[in-house]
Amino acid sequence: MISYAMTILLDGVSFGMILFIISVGLTVTMGLMRVVNLAHGSFAMIGGYITAYMTQKGYDFYLTLAVAAVAAGLLGGLCEMTVYRPLYRKGELAQVLLTMGLVFISIAAINAIFGAFPYPVIMPKYLTELVDIGFRTYPAYRLFVLAVGGVIAAILWYVIEYTLLGARLRAAVDNQRMARAIGLNVNVLFTLTFMVGCGLAAVGGAIGAGMLSLEPIYALKYIVLFLIVVIVGGEGSFKGSFVAAIALGVIDTMGKYFIPEVATYMLYVAIFVLLLWRPQGLLPPKSAA
Amino acid sequence: MMATSEHSAPTGAAGLRNRFQTAWHVLPWLVAIVFFFVASGYLSLGTQIMIWILFAISLDLALGYAGIVTLGHAAFFGFGAYVAGILTVRATGDPLIGLLVATALTGLLGFVTGILTLHTKGVTFLMLTLAILSMIYEYANRAKALTGGDDGLQGMSLDPLFGRFEFNIFGHTAYIYTLVVLFLWFLIAWRVVHSPFGRSLDGIRQNPRRMRAIGTPVWLRLVAIYTLSAAMAGSAGALQAYATRFVGLSVLSLFTSGIVAVTLILGGTKRIYGAFIGVTIYFLVQDYTAKIDPHLWEFVIGGLLIAVVLFLEGGLMSLVDSARNGLARLFKRSNRT
Amino acid sequence: MNDAAEPILSVRGLCKKFGALTVAQSVDLNLESGARVGLIGPNGAGKTTLVNLLTGVVSADAGSILLGGEAIDKLKPEDRVHRGLVRTHQINTLLVENSVRDNVAIAIAERERYAWRGLRFTRQWRACLEEAEERLHEIGLAREADREVRHLPYGEQRLLEIAIALALKPQVLLLDEPGAGVPSTEAHIIHEVLDRLPSAIAILIIEHDMDLVFRFAHEIIVLVQGMVLTRDVPEKIAADPKVRAVYLGKCVL
Secondary structure, X not given: OHHHHHHHHHHHHHHHHHHHHHHHHHHHHHHHOOOOOOXXXXXXXXXHHHHHHHHHOOOXXXXXXXXXXXXXXXXXXXXXXXXXXXXXXXXXXXXXXXXXXXXXXHHHHHHHHHOOOOOOOOOOHHHHOEEEOOOOEEEHHHHHHHHHHHHHHHHHHHHHHHOHHHHHHHHHHHOHHHHHHXXXXXXXXXXXXXXXXXXXXXXXXXXXXXXXOOOOOHHHHOHHHHHHHHHHHOOOOHHHHHHHHHHHHHHHHHHHHHOOOOHHHHHHHHHHHHHHHOOOOOOOOOOOO | OOOOOOOOOOHHHHHHXXXXXXXXXXXXXXXXXXXXXXXXXXXXXXXXXHHHHHHHHHHHHHHHHOXXXXXXXXXXXXXXXXXXXXXXXXXXXXXXXXXXXXXXXXXXXXXXXXXXXXXXXXXXXXXXXXXXXXXXXXXXXXXXXXXXXXXXXXXXXXXXXXXXXXXOOOOHHHHHHHHHHHHHHHHHHHHHHOOHHHHHHHHHHHXXXXXXXXXXXXXXXXXXXXHHHHHHHHHHHHHHXXXXXXXXXXXXXXXXXXHHHHHHHHHOOOOHHHHHHHXXXXXXXXXXXXXXXXXXXXXHHHHHHHHHHHHOOOOHHHHHHHHHHHHHHHHHHHHXX | OHHHOOOOXXXXXXXXXXXXXXXXXXXXXEEOOOOEEEEEOOOOOOHHHHHHHHHXXXXXXXXXXXXXXXXXXXXXXXXXXXXOEEEOOOOOOOOOOOEHHHHHHHHHHHHOOOOOOHHHHXXXXXXXXXXXXXXXXXXXXXXXXXXXXXXXXXXXHHHHHHHHHHHOOOOEEEEEOOOOOOOOOOHHHHHHHHHOOOOOOEEEEEOOOHHHHHHHOOEEEEEEOOEEEEEEOHHHHHHOHHHHHHHHOOOOO
16 A cells, blocks of 8 residues: 555656756746746757667766767757847747747757658666665655755756855846846857757757657647746746646646546646646745736 | 728829728638639648638637747647548548537537636747646547547548538639638638727737736737637538548647648738738648648748848738839829829 | 815825835825926935825835825736826836827827727727827827838927827826926927926826926926925025935035
């Protein structure tokens, strides 16, 4: 019984970790730059595909993760400076449409290069095995995800709360005008955080390939999940996105175990009700307008 | 915007100008009618285009005019399609009753969801529309007995229209039926946007605070247009079901919502004819590029989208406008001498 | 005529708190028909919040608001407008894509509630345009009638705010810093328009421009931290040491 519950918990939290790693970049983009970035899933997808391709060619798994993160980060930086910058001033509609255009292009590119079938990431051997965790054996892969997620969350937490960069970031999220007025170079901050966010998304897409399988339609299929994490957690809120991601992961997993017939449907109903009750999200940053 | 002052001009020129404008209005319908006789091999494509034009106009009412930014409009399209389809399987194959029921029920869905969500704005509202879309998608996916699940709805059987005109693979009936329904809705939409009600929607889009300050019941107006828009999309969905005699889950997909928004932006929002142009371009692009490479059109559409957002605010209709203004100026000049 | 003694706007005990911050403390306020009252106070005194409370944009915690003897506390902002309580905004809220004339005409259309009577729209809209034209003449914006608001100089946009408010045929007009942001070279235009406002309307004007307030208002209310400090004729206010202290600090030389 306990073993059953623990399994569900582990499954749910590990899934939530993936959602968190991918979505944390999005919550910053939406909270900091106030841009609705529907193309965020594309960066996760691209990262996943890069890792998949390289591991299939035999490269070291961790090396491929690094390459994926850097490549996605650079690509993100390029996009930010070219097509995202003009969006800051334009309304929400323009942002939705332009980023949707990016999604289409990324889907087309992946289709053209890698084809339409699910594209696997070749994990190191020890990650494909089962590990004895006391009450049962459990996939090492999921424990790995939990570990990585925890480490990333901890590092981000430290950076956000205890470093100058983090303070600047929080200031800019809270009140952009004021931040500019006191001399923060907001443009550089935007580009850097966007790049980091894309890099993280890439890592999330790569290590999450076992749960969110890589296929060309990935970018469109999962963006709703990432948006849920961001908006339910509160745009711009790290704590919020962490809580929302874990909660979403656990609830979704529980749903699939107990009420598989209506699980996904009920999830969206829950999101709907939650947003009507708390339009700002669960833990919005202090001065959420 | 409508001309607000009538300068006195020689009656000849004014009369000619009016006729010129009327010609523009008649043109798309003439093309549609001529197409029927001339291109009978392509009727199903023509029907598809018209269905999507109707769908796009419905989105334009909500999005272009009232500024309701939604990614969930496929919910209404798909709901209408499934209602119409399921009706033929379970109740009656009459296409008129089916269309009316689908339209009415979808309007009701729009009304209920509008009342629940239209007080929110921005990203929250967007997310709510996505949640509703996903909810309905998942329900359709699961309720296999009712909807056929991911196999799609099987066993649709349509009665002939008026007892005489069959819906068959040649597509004549579907084409004319769709054309007439499109025309009727077009008239309604035209009337609405050029009325004081429509003007107030434009004001609400620009500045809801201002509209409240002059006494506009903003929320009620938004609910009203959202309901109308939903009903219209439901009609389009029903026509879609009749045209192909099949309903698949794709009518409820985020992709569909995205594509209809794309066609609208390409053509130009807040211009009913923008939908005509945008949808036609989309289908032409898709048709043409699909022959070269099945995925090229996604590239092209994506690129066009980005280009239009960054460089062409009013969509392609703004190009049409510039062309018309240019022509009108030419006209005036030649008239003066 | 009969209720010359009866104020057109009667506010009693209006209270509002945002968390720990009290923005309105038991505010009492009366405006008679034709009143010209200025509302002044240091920044953060709660002047704009008071206007928001009166118009219903913010709901009060306690207190009553009577317009023409009828309670309007429960009414939504848009309904209060139809009863005759109209405001202008400190920052222009205009329909920038529309022309000057259209902005006024749309307001008139709302006033007449034409929205739901779409059928005879051409005639109705033309009537709105004609009336809009008159209003623009009255306020001196007629030559800009066709211009898009976003191309209009700031001072004239402020005028348009007032023109729209007047087009709604208000009984009570709340002017929120009509001179705000207007360059001093153009300020006299605003002053002239204010002078010519219909005498029957009760007007409450928030302003920081003391010249304007002292010139325009027959009475002045001083608001400090959500509380009415005093209400009197301009000369007495100018001489009041309490008011001086509030503006200049306790240390008055």
